[in-house]
Amino acid sequence: MNKSLLKYLLAILIIGGLQQRAAAQANYLKIKNYKTFYGWAHHAPQDWMILRQFENEGKTYYLLVNPQTLVTKIDEPNFYQVKPMSITEARDFFKSTPYQKALRKAEKQSLALQDAGIESGIPKETGISLTADLCPSHRPLDRRIFTDIFTEFQKVERPAPIALSVTGVWMRQHPQDLEWLKQMQAKHEIYITWINHSFNHRVSLKAPLKENFLLEPGTDMNYEILETEKAMLKNGLLPSVFFRFPGLVSDQQLVYKLTDYGLIPIGTDAWLAKGQQPQAGSIVLIHGNGNEPTGVNDFIKLLQSEAGSIAKKQWLLYDLRESVEEEFEGSN
Structure with missing residues (x-):
């Protein structure tokens, strides 16, 4: 199986699983305090960039992007080592990734x-x-x-x-x-x-x-x-x-x-x-x-x-x- 197809199939599995998990964990009809929130989130071995933060039924969630693959996901902060940043700091931190290169282009x-x-x-x-x-x-x-x-x-x-x-x-x-x-x-x-x-x-x-x-x-x-x-x-x-x-x-x-x-x-x-x-x-x-x-x-x-x-x-x-x-x- 070639690299591109493997990454594509993995993305499908990851996002499918996360959507099911998120749906089970949260009733999104009660989203509160949805806002921009930028930073670095690490869960070995992957670094993620945080884009948004919101609350649902007393829990906090992040919208994150994998800056290498551009795959997004919803997850809870307590799974990650987190460092809040400004958008400028976050973009500089991830500047060598395909995600940031696409933004610059x-x-x-x-x-x-x-x-x-x-x-x-x-x-x-x-x-x-x-x-x-x-x-x-x-x-x-x-x-x-x-x-x-x-x-x-x-x-x-x-x-x-x-x-x-x-x-x-x-x-x-x-x-x-x-x-x-x-x-x-x-x-x-x-x-x-x-x-x-x-x-x-x-x-x-x-x-x-x-x-x-x-x-x-x-x-x-x-x-x-x-x-x-x-x-x-x-x-x-x-x-x-x-x-x-x-x-x-x-x-x-x-x-x-x-x-x-x-x-x-x-x-x-x-x-x-x-x-x-x-x-x-x-x-x-x-x-x-x-x-x-x-x-x-x-x-x-x-x-x-x-x-x-x-x-x-x-x-x-x-x-x-x-x-x-x-x-x-x-x-x-």
Whole structure:
């Protein structure tokens, strides 16, 4: 078994076990004092970076990230040797890790008004990292994406990885669709990395981009970020260290504000509905909220065109975390 596949399977086992354990230990409907909290946590042989702290039924919990693999987990502090730090101190402490290298690259690419952040993953591999956005929508989840992925990949890559950018409003409006996705993951048909996509995802049809989406005057980024993470936890989802800007719109100040929360902005180099064609290692964007059937149709056609390569394991889906980790592993 190759290194990448082994790490991927271990990540699935670890996160699956932690989610079950966390669900058994805590009723997340009673989350209190959810806040940013940074530092170093050590449980031999692994160092973790602490990102958040919250309370539930009298117990304290941390949201932690493995800075080598970008895998997150929820755990209690008493399992670790802990040193609280400022975000600046923590980032400096872990500066040589793939996680921090990815944050720095995102900051270097922060000047663009659209599509700032990490746009592609592993260029040496044949395949893509698939991301699907779940923006607020009155339409139901476009389930074809997920059933077709399972149909095409079940013999060669099970569970097939996908990253879903989810908003707080979508989770509130679509509990049945969310439960269906969780069931697909529970049955090991797909494996989901949950990306924060803001809580409200406000958009104006009239405002210019520089005053639109999260750049709208008066936007409370603390609410948009932390309330979405809380909603994820309340729904039994594990927040990742990734964030996708609504509309892919940001400016340099907003990107740095985001990275101060320890989150990596994820862009795309292949928004299918806009006619952008995926290359080896692309981070592909489609919308799974029912609002973009063109992009979904294009993705299904892509799957069908690659069916022969998929069967030969020559064209695969890649875990977004693994793609980012491998891009920055060993780099400066």
